[in-house]
Amino acid sequence: MTLRLIISYFLMITGSAFAIVTVLGLLRFPDVYTRIHAGAVVLTISAVLVTMGTAIYVWDLFLSAKIVLIGIFFLFSNPMATHAIARASYKRQIALPEEYEIDAYSDYLGRDA
Amino acid sequence: MLQKFSAFIFLLIVWFIFAGKITVDVLIIGSAASLLVTLFFSDMLFREVHRKLPWYHYLRKLALLLLFIPVFFYEAITAALKVSKHVFEKNPSFNPGIVKVKTELTDITGLSLLANLITLTPGTLTLDYDRSEKAYYIHWIDVETVEEAELKKKIIARFERWVGVIFR
Numbered sequence: 001m002t003l004r005l006i007i008s009y010f011l012m013i014t015g016s017a018f019a020i021v022t023v024l025g026l027l028r029f030p031d032v033y034t035r036i037h038a039g040a041v042v043l044t045i046s047a048v049l050v051t052m053g054t055a056i057y058v059w060d061l062f063l064s065a066k067i068v069l070i071g072i073f074f075l076f077s078n079p080m081a082t083h084a085i086a087r088a089s090y091k092r093q094i095a096l097p098e099e100y101e102i103d104a105y106s107d108y109l110g111r112d113a
Numbered sequence: 114m115l116q117k118f119s120a121f122i123f124l125l126i127v128w129f130i131f132a133g134k135i136t137v138d139v140l141i142i143g144s145a146a147s148l149l150v151t152l153f154f155s156d157m158l159f160r161e162v163h164r165k166l167p168w169y170h171y172l173r174k175l176a177l178l179l180l181f182i183p184v185f186f187y188e189a190i191t192a193a194l195k196v197s198k199h200v201f202e203k204n205p206s207f208n209p210g211i212v213k214v215k216t217e218l219t220d221i222t223g224l225s226l227l228a229n230l231i232t233l234t235p236g237t238l239t240l241d242y243d244r245s246e247k248a249y250y251i252h253w254i255d256v257e258t259v260e261e262a263e264l265k266k267k268i269i270a271r272f273e274r275w276v277g278v279i280f281r
Contacts, residue, residue, distance in 0.1 A: 018193055025200040033238065033252050034207055038196060040232050045193040062133045069130060079232035080225075083239050086252065090240060097209065105211040105240055105250040 004056060011053030018046030032095040033086060040082040047074045120155040121147050160222075177279050184275070189233050196236070199254075207255050211240065214266055215248045216273060223280030230272050237269075 025038030051071035055064040089095045090105065097103070121144075128143035129135055199205055218224050228239040228249065236254035243250070251269075 018197070021197045021200055025196065028200060028205050030205065030207070031209070033209060034205075034254055037236065037238055037252075037254055038200065040238060041189075041196050041234075042193045044233060045189055048189075062130060065130045066133070069127070076229065079229040079239075082232060083228065086238055087240050097211075103211045105213075105252075108213070108241075108243065108250060 004059060008053045008057035011049050011056065015046045015049030015053060018042050018049065022046060031097060032089060033097060036082055036086050040079060044075060044078045047071070047078070116159050117151055117155045120158045121151045123158065124150055174279050177275070181275055181279065185230070188230075192234050209255070210253050212251050212253050212266075213248050214251055214269055215246075217247070218273065218277055218280070219247075220280045223276045226280070227273060227276045230276070231269060234268060234272070 019042075022038055022042045025042065026035050029035045029038055048071050051067050051074070055067040055071070058064060058067070091109070124147035125143055128147060129139065132139045132143065199207075216224070216227065218227060224242065228242065231237050231239045231249065231251060238252040238254075240250045240252050242248075
């Protein structure tokens with residue numbers, strides 16, 4: 001009983017800490033693509049941890065299943081959205097990287113590196 | 114037929130989960146909605162199996178899929194910790210670059226799953242997939258020389274083996 005609450009609180013607090021780290025990363029990283037990195041990896045893990053913690057906290061079959069379903073959806077949708085944003089901002093030249101030493105993608109698009 | 118039937122069952126289970134209770138009226142409305150969706154969009158959820166495999170192959174795939182879940186969570190949490198370490202540096206500075214990585218997968222589900230996994234591993238972000246050359250274009254957060262990029266491609270090859278066995 002109390003062990004369940006402790007596990008759920010631990011998961012939720014870890015998730016919130018990762019969310020705060022995401023915000024710090026979005027503010028501190030140098031250019032657009034590195035900021036997208038922070039949003040992609042850490043935010044996904046934080047959301048999944050918070051949903052898992054909530055699912056353990058309520059401990060009801062249908063409610064927990066619903067919350068786990070939301071977590072799985074987040075796990076798939078966040079990397080896809082991140083990928084779409086990064087690809088669009090490169091292809092439409094919204095935010096081009098300045099000094100990359102290795103840039104295979106600009107060769108593929110037929111641009112001068 | 115099997116495709117439509119499995120799509121119907123899947124949608125009905127999701128409907129029951131979101132309804133939160135199993136009663137007759139939920140069953141009636143849920144089966145009506147699931148039937149409507151199944152009639153129009155069933156080819157989007159599951160695809161037809163073209164090759165016939167012996168039954169134990171599917172059992173092996175299911176076992177590997179279940180085994181893959183803890184591996185995936187371990188990798189994702191270590192990735193989050195590595196990026197968090199970058200956040201607390203005094204001067205966050207990187208050498209980003211975009212690398213081309215070839216892959217041998219052909220299955221569409223496997224390809225999109227591998228792209229998601231690459232995005233969730235530390236310091237990598239899938240930008241695009243070239244269908245004619247079968248190669249991903251990956252934005253790497255910290256790549257200094259070409260040799261180092263070759264070394265880091267091995268991290269992706271490990272995931273590719275998992276996905277290649279499960280979705281083949």
